[in-house]
Amino acid sequence: MKNIHVSTTINGDEAEFVCAPEETLLDSLRNRLGLSGAKEGCGTGDCGACTVEMDGRLVCACLVLGAEAEGAQIKTVEGMAIGEGLHPLQQAFIDHAALQCGICTPGILVAAKNLLERNPDPTDTEIRYWLAGNLCRCTGYDKIIKAVQIAAADMRGA
Structure with missing residues (x-):
């Protein structure tokens, strides 16, 4: 072909x-x-x-x-990076240990960024629903959800 x-x-x-x-x-x-x-x-x-x-x-x-x-x-x-710095989501994942092996992390970051562009103040349930197609075997999801919430607040200036 x-x-x-x-x-x-x-x-x-x-x-x-x-x-x-x-x-x-x-x-x-x-x-x-x-x-x-x-x-x-x-x-x-x-x-x-x-x-x-x-x-x-x-x-x-x-x-x-x-x-x-x-x-x-x-x-x-x-x-995702902003200029020479990390996107707030990337920084929140590092700061709050929302990653371990890193296989799932890029997909979760892209999905979370897409969510925050549509909804800058999502609930815990909305974040979990939006990220449902991304599986993580290492961290569990609590740290990931927390990092998304913190990045959302940071991006809103809260």
Whole structure:
């Protein structure tokens, strides 16, 4: 089969790559563009470790073909940093021990950022619902939820 040329925007920057028709967006991001933040945990869309934002929607990059990124706006964990500093969510995860092995963390951060952009003051239940597609085997979820709440408050200036 013939390879496909893809033009897209990733983390605000124009990007182009060539991929095989069957190549996932996850593989394109990691192997062609050097964006290794999103991880492959399951390859079936069940764990959320590969969560990225595509045209404002959260998607599992392991379930999206690289060719589907044509013309899309993609946001990955690498695009979260603000200038030279960390995003408040990233800092809260570090400060409040909301990560351990790090496999799930990029997907959770992308999902949490997407939530806070839509709802800057979510309840505990809303955070848990929004992050339900992201599985963590190491930390449990209490520290993650707490870090999201603290980052939300920080971002609101509370």
